[in-house]
Amino acid sequence: MTSNLKLGIAAGFLIAWGLGYYLGQGNTPVAAPHPMQSFVNCAAEATDIYTCSMHLSLEQPEPGQCPACGMKLIKKRLLPQFNPDLVALSDAELLLSGVETQIVGDPKSSRGGIPVSGRLKIPPGQIRRQAAGLPGRIEALYITAEGDYVKKGEPVASIYSKDLIAVVEAFVHNTNSESILRAAKNNLKSWNLDLEVLQQFDVASGQYRHPVTISADYEGYVLEHFTHTGDYTANAHMGAPTTLYTIASLDKLWAVLEVYETQLSSIRLGSQVQLTTEAFPGERFEGRISFISPVVDPDSRTVEVRVELPNPGHRLKPDMLVEGTVESGASSDHSSVLLPRSAILWTGKRSVVYVRDSAFNQPVFRPRTVVLGPSHGDVYTIEEGLASGEEIAVNGVFAIDAAAQLRGGRSMMSPGSVAEEPVAAQH
Structure with missing residues (x-):
């Protein structure tokens, strides 16, 4: 090949390249891309990607409806698996972790x-002793069992008392003696007997040596029984009076x-x-x-x-x-609630609880910093951070926090929060 032919071929390539450049690109040269342009575009794309909670493979840059199920598209970063502020558990994980929840303000809780x-x-004032009062020998007992109900004035025992018979004889044979009458009345009063008891004795016939009936002074249930038939009783003049039983009103x-x-x-x-x-x-x-x-x-x-x-x-x-x-009379602020100790995580000066997010059908929890008030045994007052109606994890809280740490999300050890807008419930 001659040198003239080689030069002709080279000139043809240059002409073809020049025509292609001006015909395809125009006369304006193309600017080189900015070295950070790809990273900026990636960040914007990650923020604005919308997806379907049922079809995560679907991604588009604008909101709308899922073509597969018709559900409203939401921002991908708001889903629990992509949100560091949320901890999502399956129903099986919830059961195996022993997680239990309690609604703040629920009647089963200790709120208020x-x-x-x-x-x-x-009450000690309702416990009484039924005293025999009359000294003598118990001939019969009509109340013998603990738990028996006794009415006031009901017969409880029969006692033979030679002291009472002596008083009766002195009273009958010395009706004109004021001192003897006064002594008889005093004895009857000390034995808790009325003057009418003298009418039970017919001294004239000689058939007056018989026992006398003792009536109940109080009404109630017998708590304890102390005597038996044949026992001898004492009165206040002889020392401590004999107690037949104790009785109480309920x-x-x-x-x-x-x-x-x-x-x-x-x-x-x-x-x-x-x-x-x-x-x-x-x-x-x-x-x-x-x-x-x-x-x-x-x-x-x-x-x-x-x-x-x-x-x-x-x-x-x-x-x-x-x-x-x-x-509680400590405060009139009805916003304060009570939670069991098991619901609270302590890390330094911070106290954290896990609130279930009702916007999701699956168990999803969000850490919440609260302000503790006075403690009541194993229960703490929550002064700030919770509202009535919220559902709180009260057992298995460490399992939820451990899951958050393993997934690199926010936990009690990493208090930094990512501000997110709430997600509407998807049904």
Whole structure:
């Protein structure tokens, strides 16, 4: 090939390239791309990507509706698996982790009251001793079993008393002696007998040496029985009078409750108390605090609080276990709620709880920093951070926090928050 031919071929290539450049690109040269342009575009694209919560493979830069199911598209970064502020668990994970929740303000929670427990007791003033009064020998007992119900004036025992017979004889044969009459009346009064008892003795016929009936002084249930037929009784002149039995009225009972010393600032005399007992499930008994002990038990660090409970029909029984809540008098702010200790995570000065996000069908939790108030045993007052109606994890909280840490999300150890707009519920 000659040199002229080679030059012609080279000139043809240059002409073809020049025509292609000016015909395809125009006369304006193309500017080189900015070195950071690709990163900026990626960041904008990640922020504005919309997807379907049911079809995550679908991605588009603008909101709209999913072509597959028709659901509204949402920002991808708001889904729990892409949001570092949320912890998503499956139903199986929720069950295996032992996670339990409680709605703030739910009647089953301890909101609005201080949890207490204790037992029912008989007020000491309602326990009486039925004394024999009359010295002598017990010929018969009509009340012999504990738990028997006795009415006032009902016969309880029959006693033969030689002292009473001596008084009767002296009274009959010395009706004109003022001193003897006065002595007879005093003896009868000390034995808790009326003058009418003398009418039971017919001295003229000689058939007057017989026992006399003792009647009940009080009405109620027999608590304890002390005597037997054939026993001898004493009166106050002979020492301690003989007690036939003890008896108690159950028209009112005391609920003796234990309150932690840290709870004292929240209770007052007259505070209303609602109590329940396993004997009557679902039924509430109400009373008011009538006594707060001035001393603290050094072992349990509790204070005895007494509540008077009316007991119509005597349905409540002594020594029944009761539990319930005391109306808190510490503050009138109804926004403060109570949560069990198991619901709260402590990290330094911060206190964190996990709130279930109701915007999702699956179990999704969001950490929330709260402000603690006074403690009531194993329950803490939440002064700020929670509102009535929110659902809180009360058990298995460490499992939720561990899942957040493993996924690199926000947890009690990493308090930094990513501000996100709420997600509408997807059904």
